[in-house]
Structures are given as structure tokens and as C-alpha cells.
Amino acid sequence: MPLMGCILILLSAFAPRLVIFLLWLFNTPYVAAPFPNWLIPLLGFFLMPFTTLSWAFAWNQSGGNVAGGWIVLIVVAVLLDLGVIGGGAKAARRKE
Secondary structure (H helix, E strand, C coil), X not given: CHHHHHHHHHHHXXXXXXXXXXXXXXXXXXXXXXXXXXXXXXXXHHHCHHHHHHXXXXXXXXXXXXXXXXXXXXXXXXXXXHXXXXXXXXXXXXXX
């Protein structure tokens, strides 16, 4: 099982949406438990996949008490998502 976790972590750096889908497909409680309903992870899947994935990871690793160092992980994921969104918008403007 540790090898599978390492593969998912490496894959999440390049394809977070794929990892969210695989976790949902094979381990639904891992993605479903941190969120109060299905809408938030669905929106996160499309809008902020790194943040959604890091929140699910932090929630499951800390037993539902996301605080301290886990907040740093989530802030980094938010910044990464914003950078990806901003980079895509900049590339689209450059194309025009």
C-alpha cells in the first residue's frame, strides 16, 4: 500500500483531477468525508483541484482536525491553484 500512496502523490503533482477521480472511484470515503455534501468536491474538481486534494489529504491524515502544519499545505495548494489559473489566463491573452 505505501507504494500506491507514493504513486498517487507523484501523479497528483501532474494530474490532480485524475487522482481525485481515482480516489473517488476506489476509496469514496477518502474524498467524501471531508466535505459536507457532494457539490463542494465537484466544484473543487473543476475549479481548484490541488486545494480539494490537499484538503482531503489533510482532513484524513489529521483525523478531521485541520490545523497547524496542515494549514500550510492548504495555503500552498491554494497558491498553486491560483498560479495555474493565472498562468492559463496569461497564455490565453498572449494568444489573442
